[in-house]
Amino acid sequence: MTYATVMVSLALDQSNEARLQVAGELAERFEAGIIGVAAARFAPPLYFTDGADAQGLIEEGEASVTRRLAGLEAQFRAAMKNRGGHAEWRSALDFPARFIMAQARCADIVVSGGQSPAFSDAFALASPKDLVMQAGRPLLVVPDRANWLDLRSALVAWKDTPEARRAVADALPLLRKARDVTIAGILERDDDRPVVMAGVTDVAAWLARHGITATARVSESTRNETTAAQLDKVAAEVGAGLIVAGAYGHSRFRELIMGGVTQHLVAQSARLVLLSH
Template sequence: MDYKTIMVGLALDRPNDACLRVAGDIAERFEARIIGVAASDLRPPMYFASGAFAQKLFEEETAAIERQLSELESEFRASVERRATAVEWRASRTLPVPYVLQQARAADILVVGARSEALVDPNAAPDPSDLVMQAGRPLIVVPPKTEWLDLRSVLIAWKDVREARRAVFDALPILAAATEVTVAEVAEQDDRRADARSHVADVAAWLRGHGIVANTLVPEKAGGVTDQLEKIAANIGAGAVIAGAYGHSRLREWVLSGVTRHLATESRRCAFLSR
């Protein structure tokens, strides 16, 4: 199994260089095509103005959005056209998250830039926290200073739940391309460490069946899952972390677990998330 269509979601309010580099890198590795997507809608104040003033604001904001989308298309094509087997652009004047979710049907995997939760503008770019819970496709979240998809060392952040099983299966092409793979589980209680060792051994054996050799690791101390995974990733020099996206619905809003939230918004490494 390979990725044949990569979709990259672009932001209007910050640089896109990092996620374009990673999307191009994946396209080269798997001889895939790339679809670029971007969207933006009018800001809420537009809906409260009236008369000629409202019309003037509407026209100016619409023209600005169309200009930004056109500039993004040029940036996208210049960055990836020589790295992909084919290139396609999709854009609309609408909210980014619903638009990207609709377009995701055409892709094997989505690539988006990381966004700090405190600075998300829902009109300017898709929020990875929303996409990972709803897209039905794996998501690669790219920190802003990333130069390439570094697969020399890849960490699987294992938890014995459906989401992790889904993520590892979806990431098989990435894992097969990696030089070194480590499966790690952090036991949340000391008496669970034996179970954790059994879990990661099973995952490593399953990966061997797919021609992938993986190391296994269970820290000596339990608890502090996010911090321990970050230390493990640093120790093994991981360029990417594979993880299931864990969350639950509360008051009709998606609430992410601490580990998923960290990987989607704060990690310095590319995060491969699936649900």
């Protein structure tokens, strides 16, 4: 298994430098083609008008969005100019999540930025939570502070669920290139430690059959420590540049399980995160 096509989602009103850098490195590492995608819709003002004034306002707004999308294309092509592989651009006047989820059919992995809890505009950017839940492809979330594809140490956040199993399988190409891999079982309330340890040991053995040497461990939880805090602690201990995890929850409007770990991973600003649902 490899990544033959990398897709990178660009957004209006957000920094795109980090995701372009990581997506370009990812495409180079796997000698893959890369597709840049972006979409946006004109958002009418709260106090709208009608008639000819309304039509003029809509046309002016759509023209502005079109110019900004053209600016994103120029940024994408400049970033990929010296990468050597095939680069393609796709954009539309559409809701970003809807457009990008449709385009994801031709990619092996989608690269996106993280999401600030304070900013969400469905007209201008695709929420990584929406993408991972509905695109049907693994999502590599790149925080704005990242400046390279750091595969020195990779951490698999293990929970015995279909989502986590899918995430590890989707991450195999990256895990093969990582220098160190850790499989960490995160203890939650009422978890049986020997059972969790047996699970991470099985995953490590499965990875070994794919040529990947991994260390199995179970986190040591403390009272009142959240699952996200446990995961952060383990990631810091192993110096993880990449976290691999299953994405849990059914939509952005329903509370996510695992103590908000999925929400935490798309909003944290330190490490790359590969998520699968």
